[in-house]
Amino acid sequence: MKPGKRLIQYALSYKKIIFAALVMLTISVATDLAGPFIAKNVIDQHILGIESVWYETSSSRNAAKFNGSYYKRETNFSKGEPKGDPARILQVGSKFVFTDELLAFDGKRSLNKDVLTITQGAKTAEYQVQVLKGNELLRFYQPEIPSIIQLLLLYFGLLVVSAIFQYGERYLLQQSANRIIQKMREDVFNHIQRLPIHYFDNLPAGKVVARITNDTEAIRELYVTVLAAFFTSAIYISGIYVALFILNPKLAAICLLLLPILYIWMLVYRKFASKYNRVIRSRNSDINAMINESIQGMSIIQAFGREKETKAEFEKLNNQHFTYQNKLLTLNSLTSHNLVGVLRNLIFVAFIWYFGAQSLVPSAVISLGMLYAFVDYINRLFEPVQGVVNQLANLEQALVAGERVFKLLDEPGENVSQERIPRIKGNVSFKNVSFAYKEGEYVLKNINFSAKQGETIALVGHTGSGKSSIMNLLFRFYDCQKGKIVIDGKDIECIPRQTLRNHMGIVLQDPYLFTGTIVSNVSLQDPSITREKVEQALKDVGAARVFKNLENGYDEPVIEKGSTLSSGQRQLISFARALAFNPAILILDEATSSIDTETEALIQEAMEVLKKGRTTFIIAHRLSTIRNADQILVLDRGSIVEQGTHDELMALAGKYHQMYQLQQGGAELAG
Structure with missing residues (x-):
């Protein structure tokens, strides 16, 4: 479905407000x-x-007194009221004259003292007249003043009504636009949380942020400004054409030529503007991604002196964005205001030609009021036309932004399951599991092992051997291509991801903390995790001693990523978070690698108690921390090359023995 139709569907969610x-x-x-x-x-x-x-x-009543008699306009006589002798008031140049004679015909007028001469072609007629003085002329206008005041009051009243309804219309349209964008942003954000982890592997966070913020803001402009302008313009243009046809159908028909010209212009404009806007939105997204990446890696950029190269890369993107913005600006400048000006001039040329031709035919002379109304309506006609043309750029930006947002929404996701199952025991089996991040490039090959409830399984091996990939599969961040993973005898792919993860906890090598407090980072705002549970979890991992000197204790503010805390403090919070949720399966992904020796000793003590009844998987580089593991799996290039306890593997004198000796030797040398 095209972006335009989908944007209309979103608008229909609030059709009652829009209709009103x-x-x-x-x-x-x-x-x-x-x-x-x-x-x-x-x-x-x-x-x-x-x-x-x-x-x-x-x-x-409604009469003017002149020469001792009362005179009343024909339209002011009531039905059945008797009429006396007729009379006429005529304008000749800047003067007004009175005559009690009826005109045989009308034409070019000239005045010589008290004689009025009217000429029409070869015909000429003379009439005896009386030139009216200022006060005498005012008497004839006096009966019209009440009617003029009534019409002016009506006009003012209509303007007030128009202003009130215009305010209501703009308020409702903007309210509906804000609600539409609110719903769209919620849909996009909710959908992001449904997307599989691998979707974000190749998509920078800045690009996702740009689609949620910048692109939806461009779409908001569509509903607030563009559609309002188009609706207003369409109704105004329709109303003006109705009025023009009432006044003069022939001239109104000439003005209709404006519509196909405007339509053709829109097609031509959109052809070029759409292309430019796609590049602009894409570069804007790239710029956001780079800024986000640069801020996060600013310490590395400055430490290695890469400021100049980073600036050059940013300027390249910024220049491309600038180039296409200028192309769009040129397109708008050459066409929008110029187009409306040309159309306005064409319509006025037709208008002058038509009324000029009409003035040559005395019987077809048009009144001054008609002339004023036509000029007014034609001027008004170009206001909505200008509005439509000026909003074409915003329309294209919104359609391109909508295309990008809907592309994200169309990515296949998985509904968040609310299903809950009884606490699992934690018996885990990997059966002939093979897995590849990229098709055909397997990082795990025929992995087979079993972990019983309460056991501790350690995974060791060099970088890239597949340790973290096993944890990713167990947590169902990814699914294996071959084989299957079984928990308590059930294939985990038959269990919804959220249902499975409800019984699992994880501590990553690089812990992630959210803006809030230490307590909120442990509980993650889960109402089932009370403050007592949070404090107990922190106590169990030995955090009481580490955080005792903080001014606000466990209520100490935590900023983004916990950058004001040490690596060990962040890891302790992450560890307490996993324990507070009381998981049946606990995964520690090199969780002690950033912790000092003293803190590690505290965690090791707590772990001996906490591991009871839980199946624990540990990825560790420090082999001394896993000597008590029930099973140690040694991985190399995606395969399990050795398997057993610490003593069994040391007796085997294989790869594990070699790794252990190297670490011990390194420790001795360091000592």
Whole structure:
């Protein structure tokens, strides 16, 4: 499904709010567009209406007194009211004249003292008239003032109504847009947590962050600004065309030529803008990824003096982003405002040509009110056209951003299972397990071993031998390609990942701490982990002595990654975290490698108690820490080459014996 359709689907989640906004928008547009009609009525009926036929009357109501008699416009007579002799008021240049004679025809007017001459082609007529003074002319306007005031008040009232509904429409549209983006961000973040670990192996964190923040913000702009502009423009343009057709169908038909021109322009613009925006969003994502990586590795960059190279790499990405931003800017500058200006001029040329031709035909002369209304509507017509053209860039950015977000949402994930099973015993078996991160490149080959409940299994071997891969498979961060892993007689691939992990705990070589406190990092905000359990877990791993000097004790603030704590302190918190969840299977991935000798001794003491009833897997480089393990698996290039207890492997005098002797010798030399 195309990004545009999917964005519409998201919008339909809040269709009631959007529908209410569109209703308010329609009312706002209708009341706003009534203005030129009212202005036309004021000009033609009440200001220029003075030239219509007047009749002598005996009533002074809505009448003007002149030469001792009352005169009333034909439109002001009530039904059945008697009419006297007719009269006319005519404008000749800047002067107004009164005559009680009816005109045989109208045409070009000229005034010579009290004689009015009207010429139409070869025909000429003369009339005896009286030139009106200022106060006399005002008397004839006086009856129109109440009607003009009423129309002006109506116009002002409609503007107030329009403003109120326009505010409501914008508020509702922005509210719906914020809710849509809130839902989209939650969907993206929730989906990220459903994605398998291998998805993040080749995708920098900065790129994921860019899709959740920058791309969704671009989409928010679509709902808040772009769609609002398009909806408003569509309704305004429709309303203006309706008004133009009411006023003059022929000229309105000429103005319709604007729509296909606008549509063709949109197609051409999107062809180029889409290409530029894809590169811009991609480079923006790359920049975020690099900044994130540089901040995390700033100590290494500065320690090895790589500032210049890092800056050069950043500038390369930034320059590419700048180049395509300029291309898009050039595209917008050459077309948006220029296009609207050209279209506006074309419409006004057609307008002048049409009204100029009409003025040559006396019978088809158009009123000043009609002229004003047309100019007003044509000016108004280009406001929404300008709005549409100006938002095309944001539209393309949003569609490209939507494409990137939906690509992430389309990645296959796994639903988080809420299923819970009774506590497992912890009998683990690997049966002919082979595994590869990349197809055909196996890092584990035919792994076979069994661990009984309560046993401690140690994995040793050189870097890259496959120790951590075994733990990744056991925790189901990955699934093996061949063979199977069985816990308590059941294939773990038949157990939902979250259900299985509910009975497992892990301590990584590089512990990860979240922003919060020591307590929150141990409990991970799990309501089942009480403060008493947290403190007991910290006590069991010997943390009481290590953290006793902290100002806030266990409530000491922890910033991102726990960078203000030592490696040993971070590891103790990570260790207590695993123990607080009381796992049936405990995995220690080189958990003591960053801990000093004294802290390691504390953990070793606690482990002797905590390992009871638990199946424990230990990956260790310090072979002295695993002498009491029930089984030691020696791995080399993805295969188990030796297996047994410490004493058995030492007696075997094989690879383990060699590794142990090297470490012991190194320790003696160090001593």
